[in-house]
Amino acid sequence: MPFSVELREKINQIISKSETRQSALIPTLHAVQREYGWLPNECMSEVAEILDIPPASVQNVATFYTMFFTKPVGKHVIWLCRTLSCALRGAEHVEHYLSEKLGIHTGETTTDGKITLLEAECLASCGTAPAMLVDDELYENLTRKKIDELIEKLKKD
Numbered sequence: 001m002p003f004s005v006e007l008r009e010k011i012n013q014i015i016s017k018s019e020t021r022q023s024a025l026i027p028t029l030h031a032v033q034r035e036y037g038w039l040p041n042e043c044m045s046e047v048a049e050i051l052d053i054p055p056a057s058v059q060n061v062a063t064f065y066t067m068f069f070t071k072p073v074g075k076h077v078i079w080l081c082r083t084l085s086c087a088l089r090g091a092e093h094v095e096h097y098l099s100e101k102l103g104i105h106t107g108e109t110t111t112d113g114k115i116t117l118l119e120a121e122c123l124a125s126c127g128t129a130p131a132m133l134v135d136d137e138l139y140e141n142l143t144r145k146k147i148d149e150l151i152e153k154l155k156k157d
C-alpha cells in the first residue's frame with residue numbers, strides 16, 4: 001500500500017521537525033490515520049520502513065494509544081466519557097440513548113459505516129458533564145435534543 005505523494009511529503013515534514021525518527025512516530029501515525037481513517041497493518045509496515053524503526057515498535061505504539069484505530073471505524077467516531085463527573089451526571093443514560101438511536105452497542109459501528117460509538121476516559125470537560133468528543137469536536141452538557149441534532153447532522157454528512 002504505497003502512500004500518496006502528499007502523505008509522503010507530510011511525513012517528510014514531520015521527520016524534518018522531529019529530533020529523532022522515533023519521536024516522529026506518533027505524528028506520523030496521526031497523519032496516516034487521517035488519510036486512511038484507521039491504521040491497516042500494511043500502513044504500519046510502511047511507516048516502520050520510512051522511519052527506519054522496527055515494525056514491532058510501530059505496532060506497540062498504535063495498539064497502546066486508544067486514539068489510534070487498528071481496525072476500521074465509522075466515518076465519524078463518538079467518544080463518550082464514562083469517567084466520574086460524567087457518570088454522576090448521567091453518562092449511562094446518554095450511552096443507552098445513543099445505542100438505541102444508532103442501533104449499535106458501544107464498540108460497534110452503524111451498518112452504513114457512518115458512526116462508531118466508543119467509551120472514553122475523562123475529556124477534561126468535567127464542569128460541563130456529560131461530555132463526548134465527536135471526531136475532534138467536544139460536545140458538552142449533553143441532552144437528548146443535542147444528541148438528536150448531532151446524529152441527524154452526522155447521518156447527512
Ligand code: FES
Pocket residue numbers: 081082083084085086087121122123124125126129130131
Ligand atoms: S469526567 Fe467526563 S469530562 Fe471529565
